[in-house]
Structures are given as C-alpha cells and as structure tokens.
Amino acid sequence: MFNDIGALELVTLVVLAVLIFGPDKLPKVIQDVSGFIRKIRAFSDSAKKDIREELGPEFKDFEFEDLNPKTFIRKQLDGDELGLKEIRNGFDLRKEMADVTDAVNGHESESASGAASGPSLTKGGGTDLQKKPQPPAKDERPPFDADAT
Template identity: 75%
Template sequence: MFNDIGALELVTLIVLAVLVFGPDKLPKVIQDVSRTIRKIRDFSESAKQDIRQELGPEFKDFEFEDLNPKTFIRKQLDNDDLGLKEIRNTFDLKKEMAEVADAVHGRDSDSSSSSSPSSSPGSSGGRVEMTKKPESPVADDRPPFDADAT
C-alpha cells in the first residue's frame, strides 16, 4: 500500500501526526485507524465471498484483479488458446512501417529491400520532386468565389 514512501516521508508523517494529535492521543488514533482499516478489509472480503457464491460454480476461477484491464489483457496474452502469440510473431512492425514509408516516398516496396533507393523507379533518391508543377484542378471543381462572404 505504501511502497513508494521513503524514510524521509515516513519521518515527516510521524512528526506531523505528533504535532496534530499530540503525544497523548496518538496511540488511541493509531488504534482507531488500524481498527477501521481491519473492518474495511473484512467487509471487502465478505463482499467478495458473497459475489463468488452468487455467481455460482461456473466462475470459480474468477479473480477480482482480472477486472483491471491491464491484468485481464496480460492474462489473456499468456493464455494462448486463441493463437495470439502466433499472430504477434508473424506481425513485423518494422516491415509494415518500411512499406508505408516506401509508399509515401513513391518507391516500389519490392525493389527497395533488394536495391538502393536511388535505383528504384519513379524516385529521385528519396527526395520529393519540387520542380514539377502540381496538376491544376478542373475549373468546375472549385466553388464560385463570393466577394461578399470574405
């Protein structure tokens, strides 16, 4: 529960507790807090047991920690009933990204893996050709200019 509290923070909390509650009342406050925490734990355990009984024998392996999405996904990835490891191993992210980069730069993806980028057809060394004028749109595609609207 308090895994990330260091020694300095713990000493600071103790000094603060002594200053706020005083040395006379501090033991009673600690007892009250520990009793309350114990009651909350007992209540949550009894609630978990009631839920397990109500769910029935079909959910005997049900763990409440599985309701956390990260834990659930981690457990499902470890359980390879769906063949997810095979799918994960066949998917190569670097290859997919290289294909996308080749498509963006206009290079042929088959020849880029076997030859240098400057020798692939349709490219000029991986650079975008800036001297070519873009194709002009057809006049009918543009909306009419309205001087009053601007």
C-alpha cells in the first residue's frame, strides 16, 4: 500500500503523530485508524463479491484490476494473436524519421530514390528528368513560406 514511503518519511510521520496526538492518545488513535481500514476493506470485499454474484457464472474469472486500461491491454496482448511484436520489430523508427527529415529538407533518401526517379512535371507542362533540388549552402537559410505556417 505504501511502497514509495522511505525510512525518513516514516520517521517524520511517527514524530508528527506523537506531536499531534501525544504519547498517551497515540495507541488509541492507531487502533481506531486500523479498525476503520479493516471496515473499509470488508465493505470493499463484500461489494466485489456482490458484483461477481450479480454478473453470473460467465464472469467468474473477472478481476477488478482488469478495469485499469494498462492492465487490460497488457493482458490482451500477452497472446500476441495480432502479430504486433513482429510489426514492432519490423518497423525502424529511426529510418522512417530520417526519410521524413530528408523529404522535408529536400534531400533524396535511398528508399525514396527509386520512387522519385520517374519523370516530374514542371510548370511549363514538360518533363524534367535531370533537375534535382539542391541542398541549401551551409550559412543559407531555407526558403520561408508564410502560407505553410
């Protein structure tokens, strides 16, 4: 329940409890709090039991932790019936990002060179097979298009 509380935080809580309630009333407060937590747990367990009984026998294996989206997805993808691991392993994000970056900067990548080698139409209506976009010089800024932003 309190997995992320360290020793220093625990000591601080104990000192605060002693200062607030005093050493005389502290055992009674601890008993009251622990009894309250037991009642809440019993109420929660009975509510879960009632819900399982109302759902019927087909939901016998139903766990309320499955309602958490992360747990539900992790449980569903353990079988990997859709082949998602194969897709994930076959997808090279760095190569795809490099292709997109090259396309944005006007460079031609290796994978796009075959697709871009076909004739392209120019403004005059003819084809231009030899013209390739030149990369900007080192100190030169790329052209700015106000309509694109």
